[in-house]
Amino acid sequence: MSQVAELHAGTAVEPAESPLTPESWGKLGMWIFLAGDAVGFGTLLAGYGVMRATSADWPNPYNVLGINLTAFMTFLLICSSVTMVKALEKVGAGDKSRAQLFLLLTALGGTIFVSLQAYEWTHLIERGLHIGGNPWGATLFGTSFFMVTGFHGLHVSGGVIYLLGVMGAVSRQTDARRKYNMTEIVGLYWHFVDLVWIMVFTFMYLL
Amino acid sequence: MAQAVEHKHTNYMAIFWWLAILTVLELAVIFTGLPKLVVGILLCSLALTKASLVAMYFMHLRFETRTLGLVALTPLTIGTLLVLLLVWDGNPFGHTSGVPPTAATTESH
Numbered sequence: 001m002s003q004v005a006e007l008h009a010g011t012a013v014e015p016a017e018s019p020l021t022p023e024s025w026g027k028l029g030m031w032i033f034l035a036g037d038a039v040g041f042g043t044l045l046a047g048y049g050v051m052r053a054t055s056a057d058w059p060n061p062y063n064v065l066g067i068n069l070t071a072f073m074t075f076l077l078i079c080s081s082v083t084m085v086k087a088l089e090k091v092g093a094g095d096k097s098r099a100q101l102f103l104l105l106t107a108l109g110g111t112i113f114v115s116l117q118a119y120e121w122t123h124l125i126e127r128g129l130h131i132g133g134n135p136w137g138a139t140l141f142g143t144s145f146f147m148v149t150g151f152h153g154l155h156v157s158g159g160v161i162y163l164l165g166v167m168g169a170v171s172r173q174t175d176a177r178r179k180y181n182m183t184e185i186v187g188l189y190w191h192f193v194d195l196v197w198i199m200v201f202t203f204m205y206l207l
Numbered sequence: 208m209a210q211a212v213e214h215k216h217t218n219y220m221a222i223f224w225w226l227a228i229l230t231v232l233e234l235a236v237i238f239t240g241l242p243k244l245v246v247g248i249l250l251c252s253l254a255l256t257k258a259s260l261v262a263m264y265f266m267h268l269r270f271e272t273r274t275l276g277l278v279a280l281t282p283l284t285i286g287t288l289l290v291l292l293l294v295w296d297g298n299p300f301g302h303t304s305g306v307p308p309t310a311a312t313t314e315s316h
Binding site for chain 2: 027028031032034035036038039042043046047049050053062067071074075078079081082084085086089184187188191192194195198199201202203206207
């Protein structure tokens with residue numbers, strides 16, 4: 001047997017870990033996308049940290065922004081993450097109606113989150129917080145706040161549309177289990193949005 | 208479907224309660240009156256713990272292959288490097304130009 005043939009024969013019997021199986025391409029793709037997106041959010045938060053550290057008159061976010069509403073929004077996203085994993089469980093079990101219900105609840109959680117964010121923005125704008133200035137101190141405070149929370153809000157909005165699309169795909173199947181991979185991939189995106197908000201909430205509201 | 212079987216063993220409600228408790232702890236830390244540095248360290252630790260719980264259990268990273276774990280760790284590594292570089296650049300006492308920040312540059316922020 002040639003070396004190449006031996007190598008192939010060895011590969012066939014070797015139970016080596018390989019994530020590049022056909023059913024995991026989408027998952028790998030999503031993970032790579034999320035890794036890139038994480039660098040984007042990381043850059044925004046790191047930039048925020050530097051602007052804040054070098055500013056002499058940076059307002060105290062806790063006093064200006066308030067945390068009651070955003071604490072509730074955090075709780076809401078955590079709840080929506082739970083409904084997302086429940087949806088995946090139900091898809092895996094072939095329970096189509098429950099899977100659709102949990103996907104809908106997840107999308108609803110995201111919709112309420114974005115609506116509350118719109119309410120928060122409106123309230124803060126009325127109080128004088130703008131991209132180009134605010135009554136409390138450093139101009140970049142408003143710029144960074146709207147940039148980071150807006151970028152995250154766009155992700156949530158996109159996630160809601162994505163979730164509704166997957167819900168539609170699940171509803172068109174007679175066997176929901178055929179959409180397990182698709183549901184798991186949208187779940188990865190949704191949990192990432194939750195994970196990013198955990199960091200945004202800490203760095204932009206609490207610290 | 209093997210993945211579905213593996214994930215079945217995760218108690219998602221336990222993770223949910225841990226995340227809720229850690230969020231309450233975060234809010235409590237602000238009112239402790241501890242020094243700002245201590246509060247900062249505590250809040251960062253709590254946020255990283257929550258993020259890890261989401262990634263490990265909700266995103267199933269704990270049950271995934273090593274390759275996906277490495278993909279997930281890449282932004283953390285790049286992010287840490289970025290923060291270290293920016294912290295150096297952002298340090299008002301560490302300017303390489305040798306010129307201390309003036310009142311004018313501070314106001315521009």
